[in-house]
Amino acid sequence: MLHDARGPFSSLVDVTTGLVDRSIYADQSIYELELERIFARAWNFMCHESQIPKAGDFFLSFIGEESVIATRDKKGELQVLLNSCRHRGNAVCRAESGNARSFLCTYHGWTYGLDGSLIGVPGYKDFYHEQLDKSQWGLVKAGKVASYKGFVFATMDPEAPDLEEYLGEVGRMGIDLIAERGDMEIVEGIQKNLIGCNWKLAVDNLFDWYHPQISHASAFMAGAVREPQNLTQQDMMQLQKAQIGGLSPMHQRVILGGYGHAIGGPRIEEEALDIRSKFYDRVDPIFDDRYREDPKVQDVLGGVGVTTAGHPNIFPNLWVALGAHQLSLRLPRGPHQTEIWWFTFTPKDATPDRKAAIVGMANSIFGAAGLLEQDDGENWDQSTRAMRGVVAQRYPLNFAMGTGATPVAVAGGVSYIDTTINEHAQLWTYRAWAEWMDADSWAALKQTHSTAPAADARP
Numbered sequence: 001m002l003h004d005a006r007g008p009f010s011s012l013v014d015v016t017t018g019l020v021d022r023s024i025y026a027d028q029s030i031y032e033l034e035l036e037r038i039f040a041r042a043w044n045f046m047c048h049e050s051q052i053p054k055a056g057d058f059f060l061s062f063i064g065e066e067s068v069i070a071t072r073d074k075k076g077e078l079q080v081l082l083n084s085c086r087h088r089g090n091a092v093c094r095a096e097s098g099n100a101r102s103f104l105c106t107y108h109g110w111t112y113g114l115d116g117s118l119i120g121v122p123g124y125k126d127f128y129h130e131q132l133d134k135s136q137w138g139l140v141k142a143g144k145v146a147s148y149k150g151f152v153f154a155t156m157d158p159e160a161p162d163l164e165e166y167l168g169e170v171g172r173m174g175i176d177l178i179a180e181r182g183d184m185e186i187v188e189g190i191q192k193n194l195i196g197c198n199w200k201l202a203v204d205n206l207f208d209w210y211h212p213q214i215s216h217a218s219a220f221m222a223g224a225v226r227e228p229q230n231l232t233q234q235d236m237m238q239l240q241k242a243q244i245g246g247l248s249p250m251h252q253r254v255i256l257g258g259y260g261h262a263i264g265g266p267r268i269e270e271e272a273l274d275i276r277s278k279f280y281d282r283v284d285p286i287f288d289d290r291y292r293e294d295p296k297v298q299d300v301l302g303g304v305g306v307t308t309a310g311h312p313n314i315f316p317n318l319w320v321a322l323g324a325h326q327l328s329l330r331l332p333r334g335p336h337q338t339e340i341w342w343f344t345f346t347p348k349d350a351t352p353d354r355k356a357a358i359v360g361m362a363n364s365i366f367g368a369a370g371l372l373e374q375d376d377g378e379n380w381d382q383s384t385r386a387m388r389g390v391v392a393q394r395y396p397l398n399f400a401m402g403t404g405a406t407p408v409a410v411a412g413g414v415s416y417i418d419t420t421i422n423e424h425a426q427l428w429t430y431r432a433w434a435e436w437m438d439a440d441s442w443a444a445l446k447q448t449h450s451t452a453p454a455a456d457a458r459p
């Protein structure tokens, strides 16, 4: 389908029928507008504070395709700076992480302080004749930078709402589900790899509990996840309801929030909360979820959060992957390529066995060597190739599974649907995508974005 790249994008995502136009995965001009209207506007995840604890520590991250330096200045303030010299645009930082006193451009030597200010210009007296106003030529700074429970985000748009307001109940719950597991520290080394797919396919897959039995059949046969040992029939049923490391197609929950945040996947049946402890020594140690028994954690997560075991996505592209305590960024690299980043965390007080189990799973499930990610990447790659076809683009994709079947419930200010496997969260994400793409400013988006659905609605 040919259309004007300036939308309306709502016509490409039919929220009533669940049909999504294939051009949104293939069209170069749509992709370029995503960089402008989604990535340059949204709060993007940068890094964890434990990666940059001291003044001068820095970590290179991305906002869309643009390199940014997340750093801590001399006052201890978090700074996010565009990694592009104001003179000819050269990168001023080339290491992926480290500690620096300043950022020296390797082209002509302009030097920037940790807060981005231009502090050194070779030939300032002799060649510029002191005619350059250095105060106007610092590195471009993010519009806003903030940390939520140690997780650092930045937006390039100063008109964006503050981070906590942006995250709302659902975004905060998504991060709480990892942050409340204990004092988290990063595992050295961020895994990065390229997959030949549109970034949105990698995002919508994180909610997808329909594919594992098929896509990952061989990985499960190969023992990618250790099956619980010596279980009776009754144990099996309890384990399914308790959602420890299993895939239960019948016990699912989706939680829908503002600006496109969503959580989708298994839920823990309330009566099964109490029986979880008896299984922890019989399943893979990474499934140890004991933190949910702590009353302080229960206070933070609320009743819905405590019984949620699905996957949060912080719109647009941050997956909080709870299995191995990971965060994954799906970074856009053109309409047909995505750079996947994996950050792995361990609770500081975890036993060495548990830490080893977390790192082992982080290496063998996702990331460049991950059994599951290779399965997934192959599917997304083939989908992305096919989306380019002129004939293929005459036929939309189907995201209608289970939508409209079960009404929304609301508890503790959170809108959720308890149901079987479904595609609510995926469709919610595409609905938000269209709203972001149709709004030409934050002011417009604040007006037009979908908020969490009301009780009894059928989104």
Ligand code: FES
Binding pocket: 085, 086, 087, 088, 089, 090, 105, 106, 107, 108, 109, 110
């Ligand atoms: S490009 Fe950086 S100093 Fe010239």
Ligand SMILES: [Fe+2]
Binding pocket: 205, 211, 212, 215, 216, 372, 376
């Ligand atoms: Fe998968």
